[in-house]
Amino acid sequence: MTPALDILDRFERLGWKGNDPMSQMLELRREQPTILGELVTLFLDRALPTNTFIDAALDLMDDDTYSQLVGHAWQRVRQGERSRALIEILEGAALQLPSLFHDDWELVLQLSVESHVKFHQPFLQAWRELDEETVLDWCRHFEDFASLAERDRDRAIAILLSRHEPSARKALSLLSTDPDDDVQDLLLVAGYALDDGVLRSLHNEAPHHIRFDSRQWRLMQAQQPEWIREIRDNQASWQPAATNGSAVVMGGVAAHPCGLCHQPLHRLLRIAEPRNLGIACETDLELATCLSCETWEEDILFFRHDRDGRPIPHPSQQRKEAQTSRFPAEPLLEAEAHLFAAPRRWERQDWGASNNRQNLSRVGGAPSWVQTPSYPDCPDCEKPMPFIAQFDSGLPQSDESEWLWGSGGCSYAFWCPDCRISAHFWQCT
Ligand SMILES: [Zn+2]
Ligand SMILES: [Zn+2]
The missing domain is CATH 1.25.40 (Serine Threonine Protein Phosphatase 5, Tetratricopeptide repeat)
Known part of the structure; x- marks a missing residue:
């Protein structure tokens, strides 16, 4: 029996009781990464519900193996076969490899109807191709x-x-x-x-992942169980193949205080020459928020940016008396991170499908919404503001604790180039 067959036999017999298919899959990958394609193909042959160790195997698969696997799944569906696992694999391909569907868009339309896909589902992502x-x-x-x-x-x-x-x-x-x-x-x-x-x-098509510096990475990994650490160490959205990226300053405090609680603003990212990243801004751009007040005290925080790109709370959100925030927060750890062009397969990401395995902290591209899509109106010109960045939970703070947006959601940043105003809010489940 091959090792891949052995894992599936054991899983079919025992499930997760006294059995750890995730560790077995990871061990298999360590020995022979391309065998993950065989594992998932064999999985499709059995009437098993999809499972997290299969999702993780897909996230870890190299591009060639992935392309062969989804090609195989697509052929089976074209020949009339249907199963939940097959459809879920194709939904993943809608995000990661939508060119797969070039030979039969009518069938994609049919599958959308069959699986009752309407809004907010990853399958919709296929139409961009x-x-x-x-x-x-x-x-x-x-x-x-x-x-x-x-x-x-x-x-x-x-x-x-x-x-x-x-x-x-x-x-x-x-x-x-x-x-x-x-x-x-x-x-x-x-x-x-x-x-x-x-x-x-309302967004560009040039996503750049944040690659964290060694101290950030050590703290972020320390917060995770061993199997997540191993996945992240080997997953392309965290580990860009390129060695040169553009440096960005993260964390620490910004020059101006929060207009609500009057404590220093918390820096998220300072970007030199944001125009190179497809952001319409001629100066440097510093994105900051108040971790204590964002979404807790005001649904959306707005900032005007000065000539150096530094944020100042919008006049509509400047209180004479300091508000006491219910959840006072430490700033993010100060660090020098880098931005890398997202690998083609990870240009679009789904928050739910990522499930803590992928790097969702990005500048540019399309947002990975936790809830329904929502673009704030600029407080000055009243037009919807384009999305420019998102920050996932799990960022390390200056006291080495782990920052969560609400229960562990994602924060989104927007930019009105005409008024030089940024906006920030988060969503969680
Ligand atoms: Zn505040
Ligand atoms: Zn505006």
């Missing part, structure tokens, strides 16, 4: 309908999510005629604002 030829073909189809048939409505949603202009705009106007559709929700899922009839993107 929808090719222009199919978009135009589907758009031609629309002309024949006075009102949208059910399948055409799904096609229009797919085209909106493909972000191909001007077809996305056309799809939006078709969807807007349907009173049953919540077009506003769809727009936010697609990452768009509608300004005077023009679609404006």
Whole structure:
């Protein structure tokens, strides 16, 4: 019996009782990383519900093995086979390798209907790879309908999510005629604002992961169980292949005090030349918040930025008398981290699917929402603010404790380039 078969036999017999398939999978990877492809393929042959050790194996798989595996799963689904495990693997591919679906977008549409996928599901992420030829073909189809048939409505949603202009705009106007559709929700899922009839993107497509410095990393790893440490040590979103990234200062306190509790603001990240990262800002940009007040005392904290890019609390959030915060917090550990272009496979990430194994702390790209998508309106120009960064829980603080956003969620940063205003809030489960 092969080692991969042995793991699955034991799992089928015992489950997790007196059995540790996660450790067995990790041991297998240490000996022969490519065998993880065989493990998951064999898993698909059995009618087993999906499991965390399989999810972890997928996160650890090298790109070639992953590409072969999802290609195999896609062929099986194209031949009519259906199982929860197969569909879940393809949902993962919608995030990590959406080009997989190039040969049959109609089937993706069919699967979306079958699995009742509508909003906020990773499967929707596949549409960003929808090719222009199919978009135009589907758009031609629309002309024949006075009102949208059910399948055409799904096609229009797919085209909106493909972000191909001007077809996305056309799809939006078709969807807007349907009173049953919540077009506003769809727009936010697609990452768009509608300004005077023009679609404006609310995020860029150039995500950069934060690579933490050695002291941050040691503390972050110390907070995790051994098996998570091993996964993170070998997972591409934490461990970029490139050796040079741009340096960023993290942690410590900022120059100005919080407008609510009057304690020093907590620095998240200071970025030199943010324009190089696709952020519309001509000066340096310092992102800071008040860990004690963000979302606890005000849903969203807003800051105006001075000529050096330093944040000053927005006048609407400056109190004469200091508020006592219910949860006073230490600043984040001061550190010199680096930003690396996210590997192609990890450009889009789902907060739930990451499950603590992937690095979600990023500058740019599309946000990984914990809850429903939400872009704040700029307090000065009142337009929705583009997303520019997210920070996951587990960041080390100056007293070496672990910072959690609420119960362990994620904080999001936004930037209005016209008004030079940043905004911060977090979501958790
Ligand atoms: Zn505060
Ligand atoms: Zn503004």
